[in-house]
Amino acid sequence: MKKLSIILFSFCVVFIFSFKAISSAILPRQKVSDEKIFYRLDGTSLAFKELFKSSKTILFLWARSCPHCRSELRRINRKYPFDKKIQVYYINVKESKERVEREVESMRLDKRISDNILLDRTGYVLGKYRIIGVPTYLFFKDGELIQRSHFLGENLIREIFKDE
Numbered sequence: 172m173k174k175l176s177i178i179l180f181s182f183c184v185v186f187i188f189s190f191k192a193i194s195s196a197i198l199p200r201q202k203v204s205d206e207k208i209f210y211r212l213d214g215t216s217l218a219f220k221e222l223f224k225s226s227k228t229i230l231f232l233w234a235r236s237c238p239h240c241r242s243e244l245r246r247i248n249r250k251y252p253f254d255k256k257i258q259v260y261y262i263n264v265k266e267s268k269e270r271v272e273r274e275v276e277s278m279r280l281d282k283r284i285s286d287n288i289l290l291d292r293t294g295y296v297l298g299k300y301r302i303i304g305v306p307t308y309l310f311f312k313d314g315e316l317i318q319r320s321h322f323l324g325e326n327l328i329r330e331i332f333k334d335e
Contacts, residue, residue, distance in 0.1 A: 209289040212272055217289060223314035225258035227332050230309040232262050232302060235274040240306040243323070248280050252325050257332065261288045262296055264305060
């Protein structure tokens, strides 16, 4: 009886997480219109709606405390896979400016990355787009969320922005 209970509990957990993953893959279209302000490491500010001035935007959500996030930043730093027409922002979530600065210095990130790191101390973007974990990539066309992913590859970028 105990084994049956464990098996049923395990099945329920797998089912719930599978349903959550499938339902999150079908994204409702969300238009950007918020006035939230983010700060760069140099202290300059950027309003949330300004992130979407380009017709193609990628937000990479990351945390210094996340080993996979740091690996992704290193990989991007080695081989920058983004077309010049794509605006990319690296949004650090819920960490202090000092800790992020130390991490960026230790990683020796290219200016294309370090100049576009934004601090989201409150987790605003996580809440707005119901993000459960990092690293997460959010892909936008004309300010509209069209895709999210935990992985990035050149094929994925081409597929998402293929019609332009």
